[in-house]
Amino acid sequence: MKVALFITCLNDTMFPGTGKAVVRLLNRLGHEVDFPQAQTCCGQMHFNTGYRRQALPLVRGFADAFAGYDAVVTPSASCGAMVRDWHPRLAADSGDRALAARVQALTPKVYELSEFLVDVLGVTDVGAYFPHRVTYHPTCHSMRMLHVGDRPLRLLRAVRGIDLVELPEAAECCGFGGTFALKNSEVSAAMCADKVTNVRRTGAEALCAADNSCLMHIGGALSRTRSGVRTVHLAEILASTEEDRT
Amino acid sequence: MSSGTDSGTAARMPTYLGMPAFPDAARRAVGDTRLRRNLAHATSTIRRRRAEAVAELDDWAALREAGRQIKDHVLANLGHYLRLLEEKVTEAGGTVHWARDAAEANRIVTDLVRATGETEVVKVKSMATQEIGLNEALAEAGITAHETDLAELIVQLGDDRPSHILVPAIHRNRADIRDIFRRTMPDAPAGLSDSPAELAEAARRHLRAKFLSAKVAVSGVNFAVADTGTLVVLESEGNGRMCLTLPETLISVMGIEKIVPSWRDLEVFLQLLPRSSTAERMNPYTSAWTGITPGDGPSDFHLVLLDNGRTATLADEVGRQALRCIRCSACLNVCPVYARAGGHAYGSPYPGPIGAILSPQIRGIGSDVDSSLPYASSLCGACFEACPVAIDIPEVLVHLRARAVEKGRKHPLERAVMDVAGWTLRSPARLALAQRAASAGRHVVGRRGRIRRLPGPLSAWTDTRDAPAPPEESFRAWWNRTGGKGE
Numbered sequence: 001m002k003v004a005l006f007i008t009c010l011n012d013t014m015f016p017g018t019g020k021a022v023v024r025l026l027n028r029l030g031h032e033v034d035f036p037q038a039q040t041c042c043g044q045m046h047f048n049t050g051y052r053r054q055a056l057p058l059v060r061g062f063a064d065a066f067a068g069y070d071a072v073v074t075p076s077a078s079c080g081a082m083v084r085d086w087h088p089r090l091a092a093d094s095g096d097r098a099l100a101a102r103v104q105a106l107t108p109k110v111y112e113l114s115e116f117l118v119d120v121l122g123v124t125d126v127g128a129y130f131p132h133r134v135t136y137h138p139t140c141h142s143m144r145m146l147h148v149g150d151r152p153l154r155l156l157r158a159v160r161g162i163d164l165v166e167l168p169e170a171a172e173c174c175g176f177g178g179t180f181a182l183k184n185s186e187v188s189a190a191m192c193a194d195k196v197t198n199v200r201r202t203g204a205e206a207l208c209a210a211d212n213s214c215l216m217h218i219g220g221a222l223s224r225t226r227s228g229v230r231t232v233h234l235a236e237i238l239a240s241t242e243e244d245r246t
Numbered sequence: 247m248s249s250g251t252d253s254g255t256a257a258r259m260p261t262y263l264g265m266p267a268f269p270d271a272a273r274r275a276v277g278d279t280r281l282r283r284n285l286a287h288a289t290s291t292i293r294r295r296r297a298e299a300v301a302e303l304d305d306w307a308a309l310r311e312a313g314r315q316i317k318d319h320v321l322a323n324l325g326h327y328l329r330l331l332e333e334k335v336t337e338a339g340g341t342v343h344w345a346r347d348a349a350e351a352n353r354i355v356t357d358l359v360r361a362t363g364e365t366e367v368v369k370v371k372s373m374a375t376q377e378i379g380l381n382e383a384l385a386e387a388g389i390t391a392h393e394t395d396l397a398e399l400i401v402q403l404g405d406d407r408p409s410h411i412l413v414p415a416i417h418r419n420r421a422d423i424r425d426i427f428r429r430t431m432p433d434a435p436a437g438l439s440d441s442p443a444e445l446a447e448a449a450r451r452h453l454r455a456k457f458l459s460a461k462v463a464v465s466g467v468n469f470a471v472a473d474t475g476t477l478v479v480l481e482s483e484g485n486g487r488m489c490l491t492l493p494e495t496l497i498s499v500m501g502i503e504k505i506v507p508s509w510r511d512l513e514v515f516l517q518l519l520p521r522s523s524t525a526e527r528m529n530p531y532t533s534a535w536t537g538i539t540p541g542d543g544p545s546d547f548h549l550v551l552l553d554n555g556r557t558a559t560l561a562d563e564v565g566r567q568a569l570r571c572i573r574c575s576a577c578l579n580v581c582p583v584y585a586r587a588g589g590h591a592y593g594s595p596y597p598g599p600i601g602a603i604l605s606p607q608i609r610g611i612g613s614d615v616d617s618s619l620p621y622a623s624s625l626c627g628a629c630f631e632a633c634p635v636a637i638d639i640p641e642v643l644v645h646l647r648a649r650a651v652e653k654g655r656k657h658p659l660e661r662a663v664m665d666v667a668g669w670t671l672r673s674p675a676r677l678a679l680a681q682r683a684a685s686a687g688r689h690v691v692g693r694r695g696r697i698r699r700l701p702g703p704l705s706a707w708t709d710t711r712d713a714p715a716p717p718e719e720s721f722r723a724w725w726n727r728t729g730g731k732g733e
Binding site for chain 2: 041176187
């Protein structure tokens with residue numbers, strides 16, 4: 001199986017540790033991972049803010065970069081949902097039928113990390129060790145667009161040493177929403193404040209999610225308030241082993 | 247239909263002219279501690295109860311799909327069903343009027359009331375008459391409209407605006423309500439307390455006098471059954487039944503999208519609506535009437551069919567699904583933005599997620615508030631999940647954002663940033679260059695990996711949240727250096 005990593009522009013630029021964790025994890029599970037250098041961005045920021053004209057070249061770029069792979073794995077549920085839900089429609093609306101056909105063929109092979117592990121590789125115990133108290137925030141796009149369900153939690157429950165605690169009001173949005181956090185910063189900050197309150201009620205030392213965009217948002221408030229809670233991407237917990245600690 | 251295509255010009259909601267953009271209005275609401283507390287309590291309670299009521303039905307998904315299909319079928323054949331409805335209502339002794347916009351509808355209703363010689367009307371809660379500002383139009387003509395729904399009465403007596411479709415006074419608590427009654431209700435009992443039972447009793451006595459003296463009533467319509475010409479109103483207090491049966495003249499105003507083909511279709515919505523809105527298995531008071539019945543109920547019945555931007559909305563292939571809405575308000579109750587911004591920030595009688603897609607469509611994306619509404623969402627999708635007729639609200643929001651951007655003019659800085667970002671991201675080489683620049687500047691902007699303050703519009707982020715400092719090298723740079731095998 002020829003597996004490609006779709007890192008996403010945000011992870012590539014700001015959170016390289018998450019990408020390294022995906023590579024380490026998949027290698028450990030016996031799979032080579034390729035990083036197609038032509039990849040850049042899925043176009044979600046442009047599309048969701050109303051700039052469709054600027055999003056289309058990114059749809060085309062994605063189809064070019066990932067052509068020929070059996071599976072495209074991404075550590076971002078939000079970008080994965082953009083590709084799976086919207087790339088086919090944007091390509092169809094563009095009137096370029098060759099592009100539409102290529103996108104149609106490619107997008108079913110795009111998997112969010114937990115989907116790839118559970119559905120394609122058929123594993124829930126990835127041999128990880130993470131001796132910390134952790135709470136998990138199911139991000140909106142992972143739940144309501146990709147419908148990953150409890151896959152991330154099944155993976156986390158199998159991690160040795162972990163003390164996984166339930167997050168109250170877990171399904172409530174953290175208020176990130178891309179440019180929403182800037183355009184409606186007051187409402188966004190109010191949503192984030194409630195999420196932070198719920199995270200702190202758990203007594204966890206780390207907040208986990210399948211998207212660094214949401215974690216960047218909640219983590220920004222956790223850091224500002226000196227909460228003593230850090231954020232960690234799902235991939236980084238799953239990549240951790242006992243050997244890492246020695 | 248007579249409204250034709252020229253209704254594509256923005257319809258108007260007279261009482262909502264000059265509303266501020268959503269973020270400005272929301273800022274005030276976010277700082278209102280009492281409002282925040284009332285809303286959080288009310289929406290979380292109704293949200294939990296709705297989830298329980300929906301979970302009781304194992305065929306909810308099928309009902310929801312049926313609701314969606316029936317509404318879509320009607321919208322695709324609206325001209326046919328409207329003519330059928332007109333024919334059946336007329337056959338049953340009613341009179342049908344066609345209004346292309348708010349002004350026309352208000353004129354029709356005002357003229358009908360004037361013809362009776364009355365100067366007071368009782369009203370059963372109606373979104374359509376709020377949309378057109380009917381009470382204000384009647385007041386200009388010297389006619390007083392009395393709202394008879396308890397929450398609408400509170401809003402009206404408080405000289406206020408509704409902030410929720412189903413619970414219009416959700417922003418008020420019982421202490422507020424007692425103060426309003428004491429101040430404005432001439433027949434309020436001395437020493438009225440803030441107990442809900444006493445408040446309800448005071449309102450009941452106040453309203454009973456209105457019902458018994460009123461000669462004219464105005465209502466909205468929840469559903470119109472086309473093949474029999476029957477109109478249906480759902481309410482919870484019995485005030486609607488009073489209004490619909492006691493007066494001599496009844497005038498009902500309905501949006502043209504409120505039709506169902508037959509009684510069999512109505513069955514679907516009589517399950518979907520109560521469970522989604524009030525979390526009830528069955529609606530408490532469901533009134534249905536067909537034209538006039540001599541010796542029983544009003545002897546004069548008028549139906550006003552309102553377009554007011556609806557045919558323009560129908561013309562939009564993506565946006566038209568908003569016309570499926572049955573005004574249950576489930577989307578408001580699950581919306582994290584509504585729970586914090588409150589209903590007034592939406593600048594329309596239609597607040598919350600449905601308002602954010604309905605108002606800019608029926609009024610047009612022109613004003614400050616209407617061009618900001620499509621952005622009043624984090625696109626979390628909770629509304630779509632809760633909607634009993636499967637309106638994909640996030641899809642329509644994003645669609646309307648694209649229309650707002652096409653219209654241009656606003657946000658030149660944002661446009662420039664989006665252009666530069668698009669140009670950078672189109673090329674892996676340019677992206678890598680930008681990443682190297684970010685990494686080089688990491689010690690300038692951040693300390694201990696965190697940025698406390700960003701300039702310009704980005705300060706909206708760092709006002710309340712730290713931002714991460716860029717890493718030493720991007721993932722791409724690491725891969726190139728190590729081939730994906732290094733540290």
